[in-house]
Amino acid sequence: xxxxxxxxxxxxxxxxxxxxxxxxxxxxxxxxxxxxxxxxxxxxxxxxxxxxxxxxxxxxxxxxxxxxxxxxxxxxxxxxxxxxxxxxxxxxxxxxxxxxxxxxxxxxxxxxx
Amino acid sequence: xxxxxxxxxxxxxxxxxxxxxxxxxxxxxxxxxxxxxxxxxxxxxxxxxxxxxxxxxxxxxxxxxxxxxxxxxxxxxxxxxxxxxxxxxxxxxxxxxxxxxxxxxxxxxxxxxx
Numbered sequence: 001x002x003x004x005x006x007x008x009x010x011x012x013x014x015x016x017x018x019x020x021x022x023x024x025x026x027x028x029x030x031x032x033x034x035x036x037x038x039x040x041x042x043x044x045x046x047x048x049x050x051x052x053x054x055x056x057x058x059x060x061x062x063x064x065x066x067x068x069x070x071x072x073x074x075x076x077x078x079x080x081x082x083x084x085x086x087x088x089x090x091x092x093x094x095x096x097x098x099x100x101x102x103x104x105x106x107x108x109x110x111x112x113x
Numbered sequence: 114x115x116x117x118x119x120x121x122x123x124x125x126x127x128x129x130x131x132x133x134x135x136x137x138x139x140x141x142x143x144x145x146x147x148x149x150x151x152x153x154x155x156x157x158x159x160x161x162x163x164x165x166x167x168x169x170x171x172x173x174x175x176x177x178x179x180x181x182x183x184x185x186x187x188x189x190x191x192x193x194x195x196x197x198x199x200x201x202x203x204x205x206x207x208x209x210x211x212x213x214x215x216x217x218x219x220x221x222x223x224x225x226x227x
Contacts, residue, residue: 034215043203043218044157090157100147100172101216105156 002027002095004074006104013081014112021076021107023065023091033074034092034101035065044090050074061085086111115140119204119219126226132177132191134222136204139185144206146187147216148179151201163187164209199226 005024013019025031032051036044048059055067065076076089091104116139126132138144148160159172161179169179176195180188187204204219 036216041221041223043205043220044216045218046215049215100159100162102159103157 002031002093003102004033004091004093004104006089006091006107008107009105010108010110012110012112015083016080019076019078019081019085019109021089021091021109023074023076023104024072025074025091025093026072027093030069031093033065033067035059035063035074035076036090036092036103037061038088038090038106040087047076047089081109081111083111083113085109115206115217117204117206117217117219119202119222122220122222124222124224126194126224128196128226129193132189132194132198132224134189134202134204134224136187136189136219137185138187138206141185141206141208143184143209145209146181147205147207148187148189149203149205151203151221152199157203161189194224194226196226199224 003026007022034049035047037047038044047063048057048065050057050067057065063076063078065074067074086109088106088108090106092101095102119136146163149157150160151157161169161171163169163181166181166184176198177191202222205216207216
């Protein structure tokens with residue numbers, strides 16, 4: 001079954017610093033890949049998605065992600081983090097016959113002032 | 114535009130009591146509907162999904178059940194809650210007409226079983 005792994009449970013960065021959150025996928029063909037963000041006590045919001053084509057994908061809130069087939073990765077990046085980016089981030093891939101999303105375990109981002 | 118509503122937002126229930134969480138989608142027809150549970154430190158676990166009225170698929174055996182009495186209504190229930198049912202429950206929908214796989218989530222319902 002398709003799956004994603006987020007190796008970092010918790011990351012702390014200073015405001016203004018760059019950010020990279022890791023996501024590795026397990027999939028035989030080129031997958032659809034997603035990054036979602038969850039603010040405390042809220043539902044999830046889609047940041048960006050990759051289906052095909054350009055391997056560098058731009059999303060909302062200044063985020064981008066790069067699909068690297070050779071590394072089976074889809075890492076999320078932001079050049080300069082804002083305090084409002086503190087949240088939990090989930091990588092996801094469709095799996096199953098009904099295309100349900102399977103989520104990684106999440107990475108909690110803390111932003112220091 | 115499409116919206117999704119979940120209620121109640123917060124619920125504290127004793128062990129053995131029943132549960133009913135409701136989710137309603139507006140502004141779309143014939144959506145796929147999903148219930149996820151998010152337990153502390155364990156990511157999101159898909160509990161149920163539905164591709165149409167009365168059609169429910171369960172991903173994991175558990176103490177919970179789901180029903181879809183109307184096209185845009187999805188209900189999560191239990192006859193007797195367990196301590197392990199505590200968690201943050203998220204309803205979501207996506208379109209059956211597209212292949213994007215993008216899910217739209219409600220604001221969640223936090224359940225504490227004491």
